[in-house]
Amino acid sequence: MVRTAKFSDDAFLTAAVGLIARGGPQAATIAAVARAAGAPSGSIYHRFPSRDALVARAWLTVHDGFRAAVLPPLRRGDAAGAAAALVTWAAAEPLHAAFLLPHEPEDLIGGSPPDDLRQAVAAAQEALDAAFLGFCRRAGATAEKDVAFWRHVVFDAPVALLRPYLRGGAPLPPWLPGLLPRVLPPLPSPLPDSLAC
Amino acid sequence: MVRTAKFSDDAFLTAAVGLIARGGPQAATIAAVARAAGAPSGSIYHRFPSRDALVARAWLTVHDGFRAAVLPPLRRGDAAGAAAALVTWAAAEPLHAAFLLPHEPEDLIGGSPPDDLRQAVAAAQEALDAAFLGFCRRAGATAEKDVAFWRHVVFDAPVALLRPYLRGGAPLPPWLPGLLPRVLPPLPSPLPDSLAC
DNA sequence: GGCATTCTAGAATGTGCATTCTAAATGCCG
């Protein structure tokens, strides 16, 4: 190291997450990220090989936090707990939630991130999906239709509940977490511990 | 009229809907719409003043069909019926559903459609929202939280159920409509006819 | 202090796309 960096990787990642949370994927232009971080646009390319790489790394960071919140209850076989954990995480990290939840990865990350990042994103998705499918298997849901039911309960219903309030990354209404149990269908009680993973 | 038109408005509107249904908002470039319709790109501008105007008119057309499906049960005070009608409409018109449901109008239509179209879009949204709020009032839901509950039941839960299958505009799995009652929370029975609108 | 290295700073380049422009073709009206 010869010259100390004035801007950190994190400054750009945080700026990109905030811009996308507030303005959608196309709000994170290189110029906008640089402006938000107070840096010249060229500096970003000393840290990230491309815009796609920047956004992919931001996605990985945010998704890590999301997974850490949702995986434990899922592994315990507690679907309602996983749904609740998703909402709690979103309330605690509204910007992260507004970045991650309303967008498919392919809408955020363009066609050509570097191969290692593309694989890391796929691996992160598969890790979560594997845990979810493991839960389904232990819950006796094997038919496609039953897996779809649980996917809705654990992921899609909570995200749908949050969605109208995620735009802009504003704080969520305080009553929102309390609404989750009311919108979920009746569920069998959590699996016994013997089926935890 | 002196020369007969070889391409109709509808050809371009249909092409735009199909492209967005299959590839998202940014798939409907002027060149792509023209190619899909078999026309030169310039011809589009004899029909539509701008890309935003084209997409806005497509949105209005599709939204009309959507509203026609959902409004009657909503006016009858039948929330579960409205949710079911939404899913039935999506199954009957998968391309329209994949165009309309996963995207906010502002994600489809850029910043500057002509004023009349902007107002028409707002009016269409308000017509549906007014009917929905009327339903809420008659159902005794006045608190913001209660309105959010019904919005989830009528719109967000069905859309969330469809969402994973909408990408690409492929036909929906035949068992999907049957899953809707299983994912909705228990609801009070439909309002008596005396409260219909 | 001189120097290699890595950074900041922002201008230059190239690409993709919406929009506009020019030319040629078409078919109804008189």
Place this chain on the structure above:
DNA sequence: CGGCATTTAGAATGCACATTCTAGAATGCC
């Protein structure tokens, strides 16, 4: 048949943005 408004057809333009390039500045090591 000939005039002409309207359309096809596609090339030219302009803009926004990702990426690259050039210049200069900072810092640790000798």
